[in-house]
Amino acid sequence: xxxxxxxxxxxxxxxxxxxxxxxxxxxxxxxxxxxxxxxxxxxxxxxxxxxxxxxxxxxxxxxxxxxxxxxxxxxxxxxxxxxxxxxxxxxxxxxxxxxxxxxxxxxxxxxxxxxxxxxxxxxxxxxxxxxxxxxxxxxxxxxxxxxxxxxxxxxxxxxxxxxxxxxxxxxxxxxxxxxxxxxxxxxxxxxxxxxxxxxxxxxxxxxxxxxxxxxxxxxxxxxxxxxxxxxxxxxxxxxxxxxxxxxxxxxxxxxxxxxxxxxxxxxxxxxxxxxxxxxxxxxxxxxxxxxxxxxxxxxxxxxxxxxxxxxxxxxxxxxxxxxxxxxxxxxxxxxxxxxxxxxxxxxxxxxxxxxxxxxxxxxxxxxxxxxxxxxx
Amino acid sequence: xxxxxxxxxxxxxxxxxxxxxxxxxxxxxxxxxxxxxxxxxxxxxxxxxxxxxxxxxxxxxxxxxxxxxxxxxxxxxxxxxxxxxxxxxxxxxxxxxxxxxxxxxxxxxxxxxxxxxxxxxxxxxxxxxxxxxxxxxxxxxxxxxxxxxxxxxxxxxxxxxxxxxxxxxxxxxxxxxxxxxxxxxxxxxxxxxxxxxxxxxxxxxxxxxxxxxxxxxxxxxxxxxxxxxxxxxxxxxxxxxxxxxxxxxxxxxxxxxxxxxxxxxxxxxxxxxxxxxxxxxxxxxxxxxxxxxxxxxxxxxxxxxxxxxxxxxxxxxxxxxxxxxxxxxxxxxxxxxxxxxxxxxxxxxxxxxxxxxxxxxxxxxxxxxxxxxxxx
Numbered sequence: 001x002x003x004x005x006x007x008x009x010x011x012x013x014x015x016x017x018x019x020x021x022x023x024x025x026x027x028x029x030x031x032x033x034x035x036x037x038x039x040x041x042x043x044x045x046x047x048x049x050x051x052x053x054x055x056x057x058x059x060x061x062x063x064x065x066x067x068x069x070x071x072x073x074x075x076x077x078x079x080x081x082x083x084x085x086x087x088x089x090x091x092x093x094x095x096x097x098x099x100x101x102x103x104x105x106x107x108x109x110x111x112x113x114x115x116x117x118x119x120x121x122x123x124x125x126x127x128x129x130x131x132x133x134x135x136x137x138x139x140x141x142x143x144x145x146x147x148x149x150x151x152x153x154x155x156x157x158x159x160x161x162x163x164x165x166x167x168x169x170x171x172x173x174x175x176x177x178x179x180x181x182x183x184x185x186x187x188x189x190x191x192x193x194x195x196x197x198x199x200x201x202x203x204x205x206x207x208x209x210x211x212x213x214x215x216x217x218x219x220x221x222x223x224x225x226x227x228x229x230x231x232x233x234x235x236x237x238x239x240x241x242x243x244x245x246x247x248x249x250x251x252x253x254x255x256x257x258x259x260x261x262x263x264x265x266x267x268x269x270x271x272x273x274x275x276x277x278x279x280x281x282x283x284x285x286x287x288x289x290x291x292x293x294x295x296x297x298x299x300x301x302x303x304x305x306x307x308x309x310x311x312x313x314x315x316x317x318x319x320x321x322x323x324x325x326x327x328x329x330x331x332x333x334x335x336x337x338x339x340x341x342x343x344x345x346x347x348x349x350x351x352x353x354x355x356x357x358x359x360x361x362x363x364x365x366x367x368x369x370x371x372x373x374x375x376x
Numbered sequence: 377x378x379x380x381x382x383x384x385x386x387x388x389x390x391x392x393x394x395x396x397x398x399x400x401x402x403x404x405x406x407x408x409x410x411x412x413x414x415x416x417x418x419x420x421x422x423x424x425x426x427x428x429x430x431x432x433x434x435x436x437x438x439x440x441x442x443x444x445x446x447x448x449x450x451x452x453x454x455x456x457x458x459x460x461x462x463x464x465x466x467x468x469x470x471x472x473x474x475x476x477x478x479x480x481x482x483x484x485x486x487x488x489x490x491x492x493x494x495x496x497x498x499x500x501x502x503x504x505x506x507x508x509x510x511x512x513x514x515x516x517x518x519x520x521x522x523x524x525x526x527x528x529x530x531x532x533x534x535x536x537x538x539x540x541x542x543x544x545x546x547x548x549x550x551x552x553x554x555x556x557x558x559x560x561x562x563x564x565x566x567x568x569x570x571x572x573x574x575x576x577x578x579x580x581x582x583x584x585x586x587x588x589x590x591x592x593x594x595x596x597x598x599x600x601x602x603x604x605x606x607x608x609x610x611x612x613x614x615x616x617x618x619x620x621x622x623x624x625x626x627x628x629x630x631x632x633x634x635x636x637x638x639x640x641x642x643x644x645x646x647x648x649x650x651x652x653x654x655x656x657x658x659x660x661x662x663x664x665x666x667x668x669x670x671x672x673x674x675x676x677x678x679x680x681x682x683x684x685x686x687x688x689x690x691x692x693x694x695x696x697x698x699x700x701x702x703x704x705x706x707x708x709x710x711x712x713x714x715x716x717x718x719x720x721x722x723x724x725x726x727x728x729x730x731x732x733x734x735x736x737x738x739x740x741x742x743x744x745x746x747x748x749x750x751x752x
Contacts, residue, residue, distance in 0.1 A: 004412045005404050014405045014616065025617060026402035028381050029390040029566070031695055032573065036380045062574055063439050064613040067595045101594045190405070190613065197408065198438055198574060198615025218477045219443045220595055237440040237566065239574025239615060240390065241401060319407055 008318045008347045012140050012294040012335035013168060014190035014197045016344065017245070021195060024248035025241045032240050038232040040247055045229055047250040050258065051193065052185060052203035053175050059225035060201045060246070062239040065167040065188030067220050068200030069098055072163050072184035073134070075212040075222035077103040081131040083163075084108055084124055086116045086151070089139035090324045095165055099134060102216055112326065113142050113285040113296075118150040125158050132161035132183075138169040141324050143296025143333060144285035145173060152180040161208065167191055167200075171253060172265045172293040172337040183208040189242065192265070192293060194338030195249035198242045252339070266292045268336040268345055271375040275349045275368035279356060284331045293337040296323075298330065300361045305329040308355050315358075316351030342376035384694045384723045388516050388670040388711035389544060390566035390573045392720065393621070397571060400624035401617045408616050414608040416623055421605055423626040426634065427569070428561060428579035429551050435601035436577045436622070438615040441543040441564030443596050444576030445474055448539050448560035449510070451588040451598035453479040457507040459539075460484055460500055462492045462527070465515035466700045471541055475510060478592055488702065489518050489661040489672075494526040501534050508537035508559075514545040517700050519672025519709060520661035521549060528556040537584065543567055543576075547629060548641045548669040548713040559584040565618065568641070568669060570714030571625035574618045628715070642668045644712040644721055647751040651725045651744035655732060660707045669713040672699075674706065676737045681705040684731050691734075692727030718752035 009016045030036050048058040061067045077083055083103045085096040088110040099105035108124045110116055116135065125133070133155045138145050148164070155162045163184045169175070170185060171192030177185050183205045190197035202222060204212075212223040224235035253261060269292035276283060276297050284296040299305060305322045309332070312318045323331040336345055349368045357365060385392045406412050424434040437443045453459055459479045461472040464486040475481035484500045486492055492511065501509070509531045514521050524540070531538045539560045545551070546561060547568030553561050559581045566573035578598060580588075588599035600611035629637060645668035652659060652673050660672040675681060681698045685708070688694045699707040712721055725744045733741060 004406055007404075009405055011405075011407055014408070014613075017405050022402045022404065026398045028383075028398065029385055029387075029393050029572070030380055031387055031697075032390070033697075034695070062615075063443070063595055064615070066612040067439070070595045098594045101590075101592060188613070196405070196615065196617045197613050198618060214477075216477060216592070218474045219439055219446045236442040237390075237564070237573050239438075239440070239572070239618060241572045241617065241621075242574060242615060245617075319410070321407075321409075 002314055002317055006317065008344055008351065010318065010320045010334045010336065010340070010344065010348045012321055012333050013188065015194050015335050015338040016340060017194055017196060018252060018339055020252065021245045021248045025196060025245035027241070027244055030240060032234065032238050037240065040243055041229060041232040044247050044250060047254060048201055050254060051171055051250060052177060053258070054177050054203045056178065056206060057204045057209040057226050058201060059222060059229055060199055061220060061225055062198070062242065063200060063220065064197065065186060065200045066098070068186035068188070068202050069095060069165055071217065071220040071222035071225065072186055072202050073099055074102045074217035074220060076161055076163065076184060076208055077132055078215065080104060082106065082129050083132040083134060084130050085134045086121060088112055088114060088116055088142070089136065089144065090141035091139060091165060092136035095134050095136055113144060115144060115286060115289045116146045116151055118147065118154045121151055122154045125154065125160065130160055132163055134163045136165040138173060138291050138293055140168045140294050141327065142285050143283070143291045143294045144289050145291045149180055152182060156181040168293050168337065172262060174262055177203060181205065189246050192337040193249045193253060195246040196242055198239055199246050265337055267375060268340060268342065269293070269295060271342065271372040272334055272336055272345060274371040274375060278363065278367035278371045279352065280363040293335065295334045295336065296331050299332065303356060303359045303361055305332065307359060308332065311355040311358050312351050316354055318348050318351035320348065342372060346372045378690055378693055382693065384720055384727065386694065386696045386710045386712065386716070386720065386724045388697055388709050389564065391570050391711050391714040392716060393570055393572060394628060394715055396628065397621045397624045401572060401621035403617070403620055406616060408610065408614050413616065416619055417605060417608040420623050420626065423630060424577055427547055427626060427629060428553060429634070430553050430579045432554065432582060433580045433585040433602050434577060435598060435605055436575055437596060437601055438574070438618065439576060439596065440573065441562060441576045442470070442474070444562035444564070444578050445471060445541055447593065447596040447598040447601065448562055448578055449475055450478045450593035450596060452537055452539060452560060452584055453508055454591065456480060458482065458505050459508040459510060460506050461510045462497060464488055464490060464492060464518070465512065465520065466517035467515060467541060468512035471510050471512055489520060491520060491662060491665045492522045492527055494523065494530045497527055498530045501530065501536065506536055508539055510539045512541040514549060514667050514669055516544045516670050517703065518661050519659070519667045519670045520665050521667045525556055528558060532557040544669050544713065548638060550638055553579060557581065565622050568713040569625045569629060571622040572618055574615055575622050641713055643751060644716060644718065645669070645671060647718065647748040648710060648712055648721060650747040650751060654739065654743035654747045655728065656739040669711065671710045671712065672707050675708065679732060679735045679737055681708065683735060684708065687731040687734055688727050692730055694724050694727035696724065718748060722748045
């Protein structure tokens with residue numbers, strides 16, 4: 001049996017956590033209505049704005065990224081509001097499913113692994129009647145980053161609301177939310193911030209913050225969460241240990257610097273892509289849109305997903321992800337966001353080389369690790 | 377400044393956590409779609425049934441008790457369904473507010489500190505047209521336990537659904553949910569189980585489990601959570617560290633034994649009430665309905681809430697709660713559920729004696745602590 005606590009942990013989220021974050025999380029119980037927790041929330045609010053690069057309002061919810069998306073959609077839209085969902089992967093499909101509960105959505109689908117086409121978005125919107133558009137900025141399921149600036153431009157030209165799933169983007173990809181005009185941007189704690197899973201945060205444009213309603217939500221009532229945080233409070237009992245860990249991870253982000261973290265994430269992604277070439281493998285998404293936080297790789301012919309990941313896990317202690325839905329068995333995915341290091345990535349590729357070789361795939365051993373080391 | 381990590385922690389939730397629980401929580405990241413987390417969920421499901429004392433279905437949500445209540449209400453009721461909310465405190469008021477979003481509620485109010493009257497419930501229900509009743513079993517805000525068996529009887533005689541907030545009851549008060557015929561019972565992780573805040577669990581009767589729908593919920597979709605747990609899975613990313621801590625707390629409950637924990641909680645409550653008498657203070661609720669998990673005490677004349685709790689905190693390192701809403705400044709509240717010991721309770725009363733004396737209240741010093749020690 002492998003030691004689950006001592007692995008090379010390269011999932012596309014949750015990602016490796018720093019011991020500082022783990023220690024912060026394991027503090028004894030504290031009063032979430034007392035001065036210590038008020039201090040936590042007071043320190044957190046400006047750090048969240050720093051993370052999102054916004055002057056707008058922010059909120060934190062005790063729930064996964066999906067809770068954050070629900071808060072944004074249910075707070076900004078009503079059942080009768082038409083919303084165009086841009087869909088090119090599993091998470092944008094889920095975003096569409098979520099909108100079915102709280103609004104009147106239409107999906108505009110693109111092939112998985114190809115980007116959302118802003119011209120087609122414009123065409124669909126001019127068909128008319130929409131109030132909002134949803135975009136999954138970084139499709140974790142396909143390792144693809146959608147052209148958010150171009151999509152945002154099309155949406156803003158028509159003065160519609162833009163609600164963005166930035167769960168594996170915020171803190172890892174270059175972000176100009178105020179400039180682009182994103183109305184709601186959602187992040188998840190266990191991704192680029194490298195905090196534990198279980199919290200999400202939402203940043204809002206001024207007009208979005210002013211138009212929030214609470215007719216169809218209660219636990220994910222975004223208005224109550226925004227107003228709460230302004231007063232260093234939460235509407236319901238917060239998941240305190242997760243907040244303590246989240247704050248420590250925000251401090252670590254600030255210490256590194258957001259720009260430096262994003263640049264480091266990009267360099268890790270470039271190294272990962274260089275490594276993939278040396279493995280004689282191919283990226284799954286259109287390479288021009290390959291994500292800098294998640295690399296998705298097609299299995300070479302003859303390599304079985306379950307066998308590959310079992311060998312990786314049990315012989316090399318490397319944890320990475322397979323494909324989801326229609327990509328199950330076809331791709332594997334590496335996360336290199338948060339506090340991932342070049343050393344982690346090299347150790348991961350060392351294991352990948354071993355597992356691919358064990359399953360008969362042919363390539364020059366050591367070259368992928370060398371390619372990563374050269375870029376470190 | 378006091379040391380927030382070394383206190384006598386007697387809030388009515390969150391409550392003191394055992395070091396075993398804190399250590400379990402601080403494990404490194406693990407794959408929530410991998411075998412280790414499946415093993416966590418597999419072990420958790422029967423322990424949850426043990427906790428709830430039910431043969432029915434159970435689910436865990438990554439969210440506070442409010443998320444669990446929302447899951448039950450949104451999954452069992454529709455907007456047009458009439459529901460009678462029994463209200464006699466802050467948390468039953470919140471339950472009523474929640475029902476406004478997902479159903480058509482009517483509040484039947486009783487004075488705070490007095491129990492729900494089953495005869496009045498019967499009368500209101502016979503006015504007709506109701507599909508469901510909500511009850512807050514243990515009102516944390518007033519330290520009162522409602523007569524759940526008698527209320528359940530009235531509801532069952534009319535064949536209506538009974539949805540119960542058991543957040544500070546489950547694991548601390550004697551529970552016969554299958555016998556009483558509760559359709560949905562909700563607990564919160566940071567109360568009688570003594571796990572960290574941030575998770576809730578729901579237990580369902582057979583008919584409730586079979587009638588769940590997902591029309592108005594997404595994150596709190598109870599059907600998806602119930603089906604997920606059967607397959608050792610979760611519909612969305614779970615707050616993994618909270619699950620690890622929750623499982624460890626469930627193991628500790630099993631080791632102690634549910635009946636023994638409930639009996640110990642009752643003895644602690646009896647000791648606390650004996651201590652209150654020795655302080656020359658009065659319980660806030662009707663003494664015949666005083667809760668065994670939370671004791672609410674009226675401030676004696678001349679004792680200021682803020683001063684009292686500041687002295688307690690800063691001079692005695694005792695953390696307890698004040699009143700909420702209409703009871704702010706009028707009462708203080710002590711939690712004695714979970715892993716609270718007689719020693720903790722005695723240390724708490726030692727501090728309470730000191731703070732009351734410092735503020736001029738007269739009583740015989742030492743007697744409340746003696747009263748607790750005698751019952752240990």
